[in-house]
Amino acid sequence: MAIGKKDIEKIAYLARINISQEESKKLENKLIGIMSLIDKMQEVNTDNIEPMAHALDVSQPLREDEVIESDLRKNILPLAPETEECLFIVPQVIE
Amino acid sequence: MDWDIVIGIETHIQLKTKSKQFSGASAAYGNEPNSQACLVSLAYPGVLPVLNHESVNCAIKLGLAINAKIASRSIFARKNYFYPDLPKGYQISQMELPIVGPGHLSINVNGKSKSVRILRAHLEEDAGKSSHGISQGKTGIDLNRAGTPLLEIVTEPDMNSAEEAVAYAKKLHELVQWIGICDGNMQEGSFRCDVNVSVKKKGAEVLGTRREIKNLNSFKFIKQAVDYEVNWQIETLEDGGKIEQATILFNPDTGETKAMRSKEEANDYRYFPDPDLLPLLVSQEKINEIKQSMPKLPDEMQELFEKELGLSEYDASEITANSDVTKYFLELVDSKANPKLSANWILGNLYSRLNEEEININQSPIDSSSLAALIKRIEDSTISNNAAKKVFDFIWDKSDITVDEAIDELGLKQISDSGEIDTLVDEVLKNNQPMIEEYLSGKEKAFNALIGQIMKASKGKANPSQVSELLKQKISK
């Protein structure tokens, strides 16, 4: 299951990361190396083993349905790269 | 060639909570842009989600209302994709192990009832809103809606016509309001349907390729969009074309559906369990507690109305099609108004006036106590049914008048004094000897004509059943 150029193009698209020509080859070699390390997992038989998503076996706490937050626009809008009329601005989204 | 139509619906309902799904920001609609964007809604570095208790209760209520299994353990997952109104770059949803398991909802189309299977319902969060063309070439992002609690309800592909799709949507729309988990406001997007449509040759086993019509927020649009889409698919296939799986949008202005620019094949949502959220456990005690607190469901009410109050199936189902109507009806019954008459009046006169003026029952100028008083005056023969209609119209326009005042003012009180009626009958009989003979020679019609004469003489105030009885007695003598 070696990772190849095509895979890298696909995941770079999914992750929205541009990869330059120069980076590409070096990256591919490193990713192949990392994936070969990861592939050591395939030696183990994991039939009938329950996957473990959390370190502790506890259940989810719930929050009361209360409004406790207030208008933060004064603090957060200045931190944004571009705003207009209290909206965050991005290049036009084409649907 | 004949075709089968196959339809499944995914409905997103906004839950009626004060705060968002995973934060304490207000979930109210329509406030100034980003005024409800807390740090969690904004996906600031380091902030974490904490699930709203009320949303879980809402999901359990829905589950109970559709006879579904409530999962004792359910899992939240991340659905990863980039979009400017999705601040985290993922939506928290449920993939494997949703909170509500299989259930069903029965619908009624053209007098035929049918059960629609519901595959699952799961909790998730809404995205923000993009406004395009804010200025030239720019899109503005408002995150007030980001994180609003949603419950997505997914059916099996059990519907076979646009009518059934609409009937399902209406039934669900009513149900979620009935159990108080959604305000049902379709204009504000509180209830939105994604409708999956496919067609196949009549009787074919394998389903056709489906196309998903996104975000329909009115019943009319569902009907129009499905009709258009079905025609389009059939035409395409009959012309030898092929249907490609696609996400499509319905344009209400043209009535047409159109595939979205297809980025679908490039999408890969990479669902995985959200490490920030632990398994959600729901105990049987909790489920029982919520069950206790819930109102009787429409179908249960319908059965009760048929069995206990003697309503017809049709009337009972119409009365229970809307929780406000049911409430109004129950108020009439509680005021000791005759149940059958009450149903007739609601579905007859009251409905036609409400429709004329395009208002709902809560805005009716005639409240349930007035209508109850009116119905009681029919029952105690103070006025005739016809007179009652006049009274109804009169008080509809004059809200500050009681039923009895209106009857007096219109002079519609029925004559039930047998002496007075006796005189009237005698008078009419005296002047219509030929008609009596016609009747006696076997012409039933003449009898009704005589009654008509007597009613006319009384200016409509005589009690018709009393008149009829007296007349019968006198002629046969």
Next chain:
Amino acid sequence: MLNLSIQSLSSHLEKKTFSSVELTQFYLERIKQYNPSLNAFISIDEAKSLSMAANADELITKGQKSALTGIPVAQKDIFCSQGWPTTCGSKMLKNFIAPYDAMVIEKFNEVGAVNIGKTNMDEFAMGSSNETSYFGPVKNPWDLDLVPGGSSGGSASAIAARLAPAATGTDTGGSIRQPASLCGFTGLKPTYGLVSRYGMIAFASSLDQAGPMAISAEDCALLMNVMSGHDKRDSTSIQRDKENYASKLNSPIKGLKIGIPREFFGEGLDSSVHNVIDSAIDEYKKLGAEIIEISLPNNHLAIPVYYVIAPAEASSNLSRYDGVRYGYRTKEYDDLMDMYFKTRQEGFGEEVKRRILIGTYVLSAGYYDAYYLKAQKIRRLISEDFTSAFKKCDVIMGPSAPSVAFNAGEKKEDPLAMYMQDIYTISTNLAGLPAMSIPAGFVSNLPVGLQLIGNHFSEAKLLNIAHSFQQNTDWHLESAKGFE
């Protein structure tokens, strides 16, 4: 002065031998003097620190003092601190001034501790040498040609050079313990869920855990008393009665059963490090401990599993850095896609991008079962190894890192070699267990750390075990030359 414990600093503050302002000034001076060569701090704000110190002095005068009041603490730049730049070592957040406090910061503020500055770190905590920081590499005070370890390398360098008496770190796969080993001080990674992750910028949410870094176990205990506790803003925060971690120090350890996993002493462990660890364990024998050989048969899978789970979670956690609401946005772009692609290409460093890509890959359609799900299953096997081990022993001991500090640049271009640095630390993150690294001796004048691993919630016990060692040895008091 430089080796004084937090407790003695605190009693000096109480007796007014010196004020918190003076103590803070003293450390700020040291930072000014030494930071240019170490690069341990990303941001210093003298005015802010001194004003916090002045407030602390007031509290002390009013008699409202607790153990950490007036004590300077260096904060890893992963914790959001209101009004301070919070960069996480990334260009993506280089101008980000946090508008809120992380729970950890809040807790230190509540007791009147002084934030002495934000420490350098590997970008988004991804690295074991502190060479991936956008703000430049951090140097190891024991030898400026060497790395301090990572990702909490800035805090490590600061403690080792005595630029602060205490610091915070975070540990996702060894980021507190490995630098503690390479820089010669005491660090604790608590049980997962004991310290709130609220406001701590996420790397791998199911593994990240904050912990204290200081000279001694005793100091770490005092820091833990402040940092730990339930937080309803973090759904994974444990609801548990608050413990006093200092109260069990000085309990006898006679009869303690120490498990020695044979897998921690095999190929890959530097033989001189091996010797140092052996002598440290001998020291415990002298104190009455019993040595039991144990096995963690799946430990060799910890690195492969970690490099699936951590990047998978990270790829999703780091999606929020899109140049829309805060943080870096590329200067020129044609459209939305172009903006995303360039912002993330330019805003993230190489290691971060590699891990995002690996994480995206292992979660993508067709690979999820073979990688992500498989890793979660082996994670359970690794965790169960510890469950069995703790049926036989009270604590597990071994090296914290396979070698002493290595040369800057040596492994930078070789991710696989770099990843091996965490071979002894990662499995405890996967299992959510608490673990410490304490100074255990030297190899060619470079510190070696002994790792102590305990069962869930055994922090107090671990701290006591570490403290007993430090009562009988002076390794933790050795400090780097040139920084006295």
